[in-house]
Amino acid sequence: MMAEYDVIVVGGGHAGVEAALAVARMGKTAAIVTMDAKRLALMSCNPAIGGVGKSHVVKEIDALGGLMGEAIDATGIQFRRLNLSRGPAVWSTRAQADRIKYNDYVVDFVRRQESVDVIEGVAGEILADAGRAVGIVTEDGRRIGSRAIVIATGTFLGGLIHIGEKKIRAGRIGEKAAWELSESFRALGFEIGRLKTGTPPRIDGATIDWSRCEIQPGETPIPFFSSRSSREQFDQTPCHLTYTTAATKLLVSANFEASPIFSGQINSTGPRYCPSIEDKFFRFADKERHQIFLEPEGNGTSEVYPNGFSTALPEEIQRQAIRTVAGLEEAVVTQPGYAVEYDYCPAYQVKPTLETRRLEGLFLAGQILGTSGYEEAAGQGLIAGVNAVLQIEREPGLVLDRSEAYIGVMIDDITTHSTTEPYRLFTSRAEYRLALREDNARDRLHQYARKYRLINEAEADHFERLDQATREQIKHFQKKRVAVADLGELRARFQKRENISLEGLLKQPGITINEALPIIARFDGELSHEREVLERAAIWIRYKGYIDKQQREIEKFKRMEGAVIPADFSYDTIAGLKQEAREKFRRFRPGSLGQAGRIEGVTPGDLAVLSIHLKKWSGSGE
Amino acid sequence: MAAGRCDETIVAVITPPGEGGIAALRIAGKRSLSFLESHFRSTSEDSPQFKPFLMRYGHFVGRDGNVIDEVMAVYMPAGRSYTGLPQVEIFCHGGRQVVQLIQQQIVNDGARMSEPGEFTRLAFLSGRIDLAKAEAVAEIIAANTDSSFGAAREHLLGAYAEHVTVLREALVDIAAEIEASIDFPEEDIDAAGSRRLVEMLDRTIGSIGELVESYTGGRIIDEGYRIAIGGRPNAGKSSLFNLLLRQERALVTPTAGTTRDYLSEWIDLGGFKVNIIDTAGLRRGGGQIERAGQKSAKRIIDSSDILLWMVDLSKKNWQAELKADIKALEKTAIILLGNKIDAVPAGAEKAWQADSNNLLLTSCKTRKGIADLKKSLIVRINDKMPDLTDGLVVTSARHKQKLAVALKALRAARRKMAASESPELTAFDLRLAIGAIDEITGRIYTDEILGKIFSRFCVGK
Numbered sequence A: 001m002m003a004e005y006d007v008i009v010v011g012g013g014h015a016g017v018e019a020a021l022a023v024a025r026m027g028k029t030a031a032i033v034t035m036d037a038k039r040l041a042l043m044s045c046n047p048a049i050g051g052v053g054k055s056h057v058v059k060e061i062d063a064l065g066g067l068m069g070e071a072i073d074a075t076g077i078q079f080r081r082l083n084l085s086r087g088p089a090v091w092s093t094r095a096q097a098d099r100i101k102y103n104d105y106v107v108d109f110v111r112r113q114e115s116v117d118v119i120e121g122v123a124g125e126i127l128a129d130a131g132r133a134v135g136i137v138t139e140d141g142r143r144i145g146s147r148a149i150v151i152a153t154g155t156f157l158g159g160l161i162h163i164g165e166k167k168i169r170a171g172r173i174g175e176k177a178a179w180e181l182s183e184s185f186r187a188l189g190f191e192i193g194r195l196k197t198g199t200p201p202r203i204d205g206a207t208i209d210w211s212r213c214e215i216q217p218g219e220t221p222i223p224f225f226s227s228r229s230s231r232e233q234f235d236q237t238p239c240h241l242t243y244t245t246a247a248t249k250l251l252v253s254a255n256f257e258a259s260p261i262f263s264g265q266i267n268s269t270g271p272r273y274c275p276s277i278e279d280k281f282f283r284f285a286d287k288e289r290h291q292i293f294l295e296p297e298g299n300g301t302s303e304v305y306p307n308g309f310s311t312a313l314p315e316e317i318q319r320q321a322i323r324t325v326a327g328l329e330e331a332v333v334t335q336p337g338y339a340v341e342y343d344y345c346p347a348y349q350v351k352p353t354l355e356t357r358r359l360e361g362l363f364l365a366g367q368i369l370g371t372s373g374y375e376e377a378a379g380q381g382l383i384a385g386v387n388a389v390l391q392i393e394r395e396p397g398l399v400l401d402r403s404e405a406y407i408g409v410m411i412d413d414i415t416t417h418s419t420t421e422p423y424r425l426f427t428s429r430a431e432y433r434l435a436l437r438e439d440n441a442r443d444r445l446h447q448y449a450r451k452y453r454l455i456n457e458a459e460a461d462h463f464e465r466l467d468q469a470t471r472e473q474i475k476h477f478q479k480k481r482v483a484v485a486d487l488g489e490l491r492a493r494f495q496k497r498e499n500i501s502l503e504g505l506l507k508q509p510g511i512t513i514n515e516a517l518p519i520i521a522r523f524d525g526e527l528s529h530e531r532e533v534l535e536r537a538a539i540w541i542r543y544k545g546y547i548d549k550q551q552r553e554i555e556k557f558k559r560m561e562g563a564v565i566p567a568d569f570s571y572d573t574i575a576g577l578k579q580e581a582r583e584k585f586r587r588f589r590p591g592s593l594g595q596a597g598r599i600e601g602v603t604p605g606d607l608a609v610l611s612i613h614l615k616k617w618s619g620s621g622e
Numbered sequence B: 001m002a003a004g005r006c007d008e009t010i011v012a013v014i015t016p017p018g019e020g021g022i023a024a025l026r027i028a029g030k031r032s033l034s035f036l037e038s039h040f041r042s043t044s045e046d047s048p049q050f051k052p053f054l055m056r057y058g059h060f061v062g063r064d065g066n067v068i069d070e071v072m073a074v075y076m077p078a079g080r081s082y083t084g085l086p087q088v089e090i091f092c093h094g095g096r097q098v099v100q101l102i103q104q105q106i107v108n109d110g111a112r113m114s115e116p117g118e119f120t121r122l123a124f125l126s127g128r129i130d131l132a133k134a135e136a137v138a139e140i141i142a143a144n145t146d147s148s149f150g151a152a153r154e155h156l157l158g159a160y161a162e163h164v165t166v167l168r169e170a171l172v173d174i175a176a177e178i179e180a181s182i183d184f185p186e187e188d189i190d191a192a193g194s195r196r197l198v199e200m201l202d203r204t205i206g207s208i209g210e211l212v213e214s215y216t217g218g219r220i221i222d223e224g225y226r227i228a229i230g231g232r233p234n235a236g237k238s239s240l241f242n243l244l245l246r247q248e249r250a251l252v253t254p255t256a257g258t259t260r261d262y263l264s265e266w267i268d269l270g271g272f273k274v275n276i277i278d279t280a281g282l283r284r285g286g287g288q289i290e291r292a293g294q295k296s297a298k299r300i301i302d303s304s305d306i307l308l309w310m311v312d313l314s315k316k317n318w319q320a321e322l323k324a325d326i327k328a329l330e331k332t333a334i335i336l337l338g339n340k341i342d343a344v345p346a347g348a349e350k351a352w353q354a355d356s357n358n359l360l361l362t363s364c365k366t367r368k369g370i371a372d373l374k375k376s377l378i379v380r381i382n383d384k385m386p387d388l389t390d391g392l393v394v395t396s397a398r399h400k401q402k403l404a405v406a407l408k409a410l411r412a413a414r415r416k417m418a419a420s421e422s423p424e425l426t427a428f429d430l431r432l433a434i435g436a437i438d439e440i441t442g443r444i445y446t447d448e449i450l451g452k453i454f455s456r457f458c459v460g461k
């Protein structure tokens, strides 16, 4: 079959778009096959990008030349950083998007991107030839050839929407689902599982009594995501916070049976971190009220997203329940909430490059691998796109490890654990959390961005200058001493000393960087004026001790990652390996001893046996 | 190729050497059952097949067809035996010779004699026992006194493992709340400043601290109570050493400076394992070898649980020397022995103006005072012994080290909580502590924290 494109990307969501753009940046051609060319990177659920752990991924995508950060910067209506009262490692930017503008921005960007085509259609079958993916057939019979394929179909694969007893075959309300493609996966021998997620009803903002809600303004100066953004400061749109009432609890609790989540109509598991409102009242029966964030969907629409009110109750009950929430007494529901069940491919079936083990040249990314979230999907999409190109070029793939990126933590987690719920990133998943920060995403990933030509020369130079300036700033902080008497309100914390280095000031327990920097700015004269440089240098100093302490751990980790298990390694001949461990190893096919140790249920004993045999194996091979 | 060694079948006598009522032999590996079957002749009509865990009575028959002994034998299938491998145990009448004859037959069949600790290693590798249990088993094997066996057995039964697990659980609980406050900043979870968490942490720090301290007792159980014999040259140290050992181990001569290096032996004193060390006499000057011996003597004295400092009462200026020596030694755990009491007139010891240190009068020649010395040693050891009934004693140096790492990290976490430091730094220390404890039990910190968070807090919007 003739390859019309280097890479076909099935699905035009957040993963698909990043995949196609990465392919194009690496100088190859891509086609996005999607149902509606005008609905690229649509926000199917909440109109927001970022949040704890997720913002770190957006910064990583940005460092690797991806679009997500730029798109939200250009179309966001409110920005703020969560966890600002905590340390900089967990500062997490979150932005409300203008849903329609975000969508338009991405459509426009993709249209202007050379060597990316958008083809409207529904992929129905994956074509394979001699163990290699060679193209797709659309449901209406068009055959498109390619050298590699990325599948990023989100919740569309076998999508089934539930609203009360009502069932609709769709991946998103008002759209179709892709049922044939699911069959194609099964026919190719993939194991398919089923997951569930949900979304709240949407409300007409004009019918909300805002005076009964708490206002949540944006942060100034606006903390943008992307290093490539040049948007000016603007007037931000606030969000609001409100609460459910005793009436909500009563009504929802009386109707548990009417929800498909409890009636037995849905068997698949939903995320514990994003429970439906009926789940919340059911599982935490002693909690009287729950908070609901009212998030605007944009400036050009009055539609509001009540974050925290995901539900699959029958429409009529939803309408009544919404009206029991403070401030929503007169609220009009414009679109009902729903639960959606969809097919996914348990991620043990892909390598850490996201290429399937079964079919060469076939890559999966996003919800199809059991994750949730736009950011998680986009991060995988980018990696899948890069690796599709590297695979075509017969180059070794790009695998970020757990000490390098949240993207690495995520891919490692899903490929070493069975999925029991849609996977979402949390900072607590990262054992090297203090080293994986928003501020140093580029420090961590710049080398890859350069190596794979994911950013242009100007961007690379810009970062290298920033890096240089940061180093100089750090040296300056280390050298410069100031009189304690000049420290203003921080003076009292240094009673016994006469003077102190700026480094010492920044390391002082109990003084936050945000307290220290304005004081330091008073000794301005010799300091850099760039806030980013100051902040980066201060954060570096702040965590240096901890990161040095963790360095030994990281080295141990890297050694274990370096103990490669050959792809053809056979677990059958290993005597002394528990059957359970043997099955786990066969299923997850760890690429290294380190990865083998992280597989759920593997004991140190199993690992010891494996390592002994691995040594023998490599010994006999030479 | 990959299999190799693991296909081997190994054999060993597993009861201690000496004449006992019954001796036992263990065979582990793929061919263990076939080895047994080829030698076993049932003396009754029962089924000719071995059923798992069913003890059978019969004769052990040699290759030449002669009956070697009456035996009881039992078979354990793979995965259900101690080693995890197919395993056979044979119990025969005692006597070194009989057991060795049987073992020889199995070796002739193609089995290999096991290496020390190999069964336990296999058990660990097969996942039958965790690291802590493997170490406890190793301790049982090495245990050769009553009290040592008690502590090792408690370890094995898991009282200790359970205690450590409970402590770990508490830490995971604390960590979960702190992590929840970081990962869900918009929910109303304020863990960092919570008094309840601080109290929980304090309790855990206390318990781990006690465990770390129990190590001194644990080490005494494990390595023996350490008694150093010190004193000026020719005081009679080596004579005492030999007396306590009940054998002429050290060279005894009238020449000062006979013992140049140190001698170390283990004895059983009132059921306790005791390590006695005879040192070179301490004095100024002396040759190079002697000086080296004195250096090591000083080290041994410093690290001993008790020092028996001997003075030769027949020397003229012994009081002045003793005063100076006590000052220089800076050792509090000390018993002063006034030796050679047989060679001096009665009442000579009265010249010693004791403030706190009384002289215990001894004679290595007549054995006067030796029984009293032993008695007072036993009392002292007993005081140092931890309470073994709850088994919560750390006897492994490795465990102690890990617990100390955890303790240090937890104290750092505690300071940060008190100072309202940022929670990701407290979490850093907690993770360090949990990691250290995981190295004792060999567990891995995975999704537990998140699991805790989701079961306890209604998070998520």
Ligand SMILES: Nc1nc2c(ncn2[C@@H]2O[C@H](COP(=O)(O)OP(=O)(O)OP(=O)(O)O)[C@@H](O)[C@H]2O)c(=O)[nH]1
Pocket (backbone or CB within 6 Å): B231, B232, B233, B234, B235, B236, B237, B238, B239, B240, B251, B252, B253, B254, B255, B256, B257, B258, B259, B260, B279, B280, B281, B339, B340, B341, B342, B343, B362, B363, B364, B365, B366
């Ligand atoms: N009369 C008498 N002689 C003793 C007694 N104890 C030891 N001796 C003698 O004192 C001499 C020295 O005894 P050692 O046991 O070798 O003394 P040491 O302290 O080990 O001497 P160095 O190893 O040289 O430091 C020997 O001749 C012993 O027989 C005792 O209680 N009474």
Ligand SMILES: [Mg+2]
Pocket (backbone or CB within 6 Å): B237, B238, B239, B250, B251, B258, B259, B279
């Ligand atoms: Mg001597």
